[in-house]
Amino acid sequence: MNLFEFCYGIIHWLVDLINHLWYWLGDVLPWWFGDFFDAVGNFAASQGHMAVMTIFLEVVIVVVIALINVLNFIWIFRKFMGRMFDFYGPYYVGYRIGGWLQNLADGIKLFVKEIIVPAKADKMGYLLAPIIYIGSSILILATIPFSENFGVATNESGSYVPAGALFALAAFAIAPFSILLAGWASNNKYTLIGGMRSAAQMMSYEIPLLMTVASVFLLAGSYGFVDIVDAQHDIWFAFPLFIGFLIFLVCLAAEVEIIPFDLPEAEAELVEGWTTEYGGMRFGLFYFTTTIRSYAGGALATALFLGGWHGPALIPDEIWFLIKAYIVYTIFQWMTWSLPRVRVDQMLGIGWKRLLPLAVINLMIAVALKSMGWF
Amino acid sequence: MAGGEEVTLDWEMFVFLFLSASTLLSAIYVIRAREIVHSVVGLATCFIAIAALYIMLSAEFVAIVQILVYVGAVVVVILFGIMLTRREIMESEKR
Secondary structure, three states: OOHHHHHHHHHHHHHHHHHHHHHHHHHHOOHHHHHHHHHHHHHHOOHHHHHHHHHHHHHHHHHHHHHHHHHHHHHHHHHHHHHHOOOOOOOOOOHHHOOOOHHHHHHHHHHOOOOOOOOOOOHHHHHHHHHHHHHHHHHHHHHOOOEOOEOOEOOOOOOEOOOHHHHHHHHHOOHHHHHHHHHHHOOOHHHHHHHHHHHHHHHHHHHHHHHHHHHHHHHHOOOOHHHHHHHOOOOOOOOOOHHHHHHHHHHHHHHOOOHHHOHHHOOOOOOOHHHOOOOHHHHHHHHHHHHHHHHHHHHHHHHHHOOOOOOOOOOOHHHHHHHHHHHHHHHHHHHHHHOOOOOHHHHHHHHHHHHHHHHHHHHHHHHHHHHOOOO | OOOOOOOOOOHHHHHHHHHHHHHHHHHHHHHHOOOHHHHHHHHHHHHHHHHHHHHHOOOHHHHHHHHHHHHHHHHHHHHHHHHHOOOOOOOHHHO
């Protein structure tokens, strides 16, 4: 039973339950009411309505899982930073579970703060930019299945988002637009510089990222997550495409703006980068979404290079996937707290002069492996 | 629906009408907006709606490449061009 069938069952049961009440209500009312009630009830029980509701339920499940994971990730981020810098990290709020509730406390604090729109900001852009950023980032998660049976399916046959891996990268690519919009609309020089840096960085690192992913597509012969993961049944792509895996991790770090590449939010230079003028829960959502992007990056690295949900059958597939994604995220945090921030010229130099030729070499290795018939 | 046919709401028709309406309205907004960055927002909306129309035609790959190339690159390059040619951050106060 996959997720679609599970959700379809729930929706079917709910619609039946509500329709029983609804038809009963239609029966006790005068006939012209009854016809209307019948029409609405038939619509609710129709195939298209049920399929749409099922997909809504799936999306809710996926988003809730993502939000719980993000709470874990922020907790890991703080604890790991604490251990690296020789202090405890969050401790007092929920001290029996290692300070895990600190995130909820911070969330409540941000939630009750006043929402301010700067007087000279461009209202439309200022309000639209968070919507595009958060929406496109959560769209990435909808494409990533946790296992063969757990992902957002597109139709009754249970097949997954077509070309899912490419779709995830396309959703990744929408973010620079919203960041540039946020930086411009806040009407502040720091946000504008941060937005410019962010867009330049994301656009230049997207090219080697897509080229390494192209080598994976070449070896797997498919754009879909399920096929890519099945192709790694014998050997993970991280081993034959070792250069590609390293390039992928570096580019992903630049895409999700964590510290060696967090030029757009450099606290010492720009106040808080392109989120300077956003306060209250808007800032909270930006922070949250940046972590969602890190999580999506870890999940992408897992699915494309680390064998996805394959592992000894001792642990369920979904848990294997999450374990690998958490390990990739922890490696990101390790990188974050041990490396200094690169300069702007170094950032562009690394992207165009080092990573792009290496990505081409990686693509050539993939072509050689494919033409030798090893994959 | 003439002749006593049962009225059913066709989801595909509804989605198609919604997407084509948003494509047309955002295309009109591109040329009607006073602020040029707002035009770019309209342009991005137009591209995304066209990508969704491609998905309705079951051409998923074209839709994905449309988003990747047009929204991910062309719109950002246009925004760069607009922002790098202005001396002030915003000009809306002048009007």
